[in-house]
Amino acid sequence: MPSDVIHQQTRLRIMATLNALPDGELLEFTRLKDIIKATDGNLGAHLATLENAGLISVTKDFASKKPRTRVAMTRAGRKAFAEHVSYLRDILEGKG
Amino acid sequence: MPLSPQDAAAALHDIEQAEQRSVRLHGYRQGSPHLILWGVLWAVGYGLTDLWPAHAPTIWAIVVPTGIVGGFIILRAARSGAKRVDVWRYCAVATTLGAFFSATFYVMGPVSGRQVSAFIPLFVATVYALASVWLGWRYAIAGVALAILTLAGFALLGRHFPLWMAGVGGGALVLAGLWLRRI
Numbered sequence: 001m002p003s004d005v006i007h008q009q010t011r012l013r014i015m016a017t018l019n020a021l022p023d024g025e026l027l028e029f030t031r032l033k034d035i036i037k038a039t040d041g042n043l044g045a046h047l048a049t050l051e052n053a054g055l056i057s058v059t060k061d062f063a064s065k066k067p068r069t070r071v072a073m074t075r076a077g078r079k080a081f082a083e084h085v086s087y088l089r090d091i092l093e094g095k096g
Numbered sequence: 097m098p099l100s101p102q103d104a105a106a107a108l109h110d111i112e113q114a115e116q117r118s119v120r121l122h123g124y125r126q127g128s129p130h131l132i133l134w135g136v137l138w139a140v141g142y143g144l145t146d147l148w149p150a151h152a153p154t155i156w157a158i159v160v161p162t163g164i165v166g167g168f169i170i171l172r173a174a175r176s177g178a179k180r181v182d183v184w185r186y187c188a189v190a191t192t193l194g195a196f197f198s199a200t201f202y203v204m205g206p207v208s209g210r211q212v213s214a215f216i217p218l219f220v221a222t223v224y225a226l227a228s229v230w231l232g233w234r235y236a237i238a239g240v241a242l243a244i245l246t247l248a249g250f251a252l253l254g255r256h257f258p259l260w261m262a263g264v265g266g267g268a269l270v271l272a273g274l275w276l277r278r279i
Contacts, residue, residue: 009110012110012111016118017114020115025122035117036114088107088111091100091101092104
């Protein structure tokens, strides 16, 4: 079965973006927003959903005295994403 | 609800697009500070070489290790929170490049300082052009611009070719780094 948490279009793009980065690499919220082309509120809500599901981690700190939010994919997130992609491929190949 | 093959194909297309964009922007972001660092070092190194050509080996014996150490620091800072930087890989790349240039100049020698000053930027330009295959077309622009400027200076300028490389070569790298950073 597809992961309902991952399959929503914006969250799917977030997961694909983070999955393409090296393991443990943190991506700034503002850069993710540019890549996904989402608004602050929309992106924040989807990140909260993914974080609550344990698929990503959100780190908040300060850089040059400015608040900074960075996100990274967790190990569980990579596994869930890989399984979701595999599920999608199975459907295309007629196995799903 | 199960997905249709059309839904699955659309989702996989979305994933591929997002991953490609992520890899490209990540590559730009990672390369930007290195371009700026080497642009500044080239400006300093070539500028001093133009002023004191006899001391070029000493100047570059300081500039190049400074760049290698600086590049390592940038790499480590960029990967904070991620896996540690593989020191041995970084050292292996630096050593291989050093060995390549030494061997090349030995085989092609005797080479003048002017030839060395042109060859290394042309090699760097080639690396950027090749990197563009994986990291995005902007690296190709940076590589082609650097190669053209280097060849133009080499062909048209004599004694003050290092000054040209300081201003135009170093400047081109800094501008390319800033350009990648803005994306």
